[in-house]
Amino acid sequence: MVSRTKSPKPTKVSTTVSKVIRNYQQDKDKLIQILLYLQSTLGWLSREVLTEVSEQLQVPITQVYQIASYYKAFSLMPRGRHIIKVCLGTACQVRGSPRLLDTISAMLNLKPCETSEDMRFTLETVNCLGCCAMGPVVVVDETYHTKPSPSDLRKLFESAK
Numbered sequence: 001m002v003s004r005t006k007s008p009k010p011t012k013v014s015t016t017v018s019k020v021i022r023n024y025q026q027d028k029d030k031l032i033q034i035l036l037y038l039q040s041t042l043g044w045l046s047r048e049v050l051t052e053v054s055e056q057l058q059v060p061i062t063q064v065y066q067i068a069s070y071y072k073a074f075s076l077m078p079r080g081r082h083i084i085k086v087c088l089g090t091a092c093q094v095r096g097s098p099r100l101l102d103t104i105s106a107m108l109n110l111k112p113c114e115t116s117e118d119m120r121f122t123l124e125t126v127n128c129l130g131c132c133a134m135g136p137v138v139v140v141d142e143t144y145h146t147k148p149s150p151s152d153l154r155k156l157f158e159s160a161k
């Protein structure tokens with residue numbers, strides 16, 4: 001009697017990763033682009049995603065982790081629906097960004113690099129956003145806000161669902 005073992009059913013993650021890798025012609029040299037695409041679609045790169053990329057693209061898991069943990073564009077932790085970036089570059093610091101960060105931190109009850117329990121907000125800091133003369137600068141979901149007042153911030157956060 002021959003016993004047959006069923007191959008495991010593909011998970012949602014493996015199917016997603018498989019589609020992305022196919023779109024990039026299974027090209028190992030496109031590892032960064034593949035990870036960027038997955039990051040933008042999924043919001044973060046879980047261990048399961050990185051393992052699938054490694055196996056399906058046949059790239060060592062250490063290499064995948066090295067890239068995913070090196071670039072700031074990748075997140076290995078779940079991120080909120082709204083990403084708030086406070087610039088702590090020198091020019092923004094001189095113009096008061098540490099105080100701005102404290103205000104935002106208190107409003108959202110989050111420290112930098114934290115995500116709210118309801119997955120609404122992630123608070124991050126960055127070193128320069130390239131518009132130093134307009135500082136202090138805060139970016140909320142890719143929209144730049146210069147010198148926002150506490151009431152501007154409150155309205156902004158209240159409108160972000």
Ligand code: FES
Pocket residue numbers: 087088089090091092093127128129130131132133135137
């Ligand atoms: S230092 Fe903040 S934008 Fe350059």
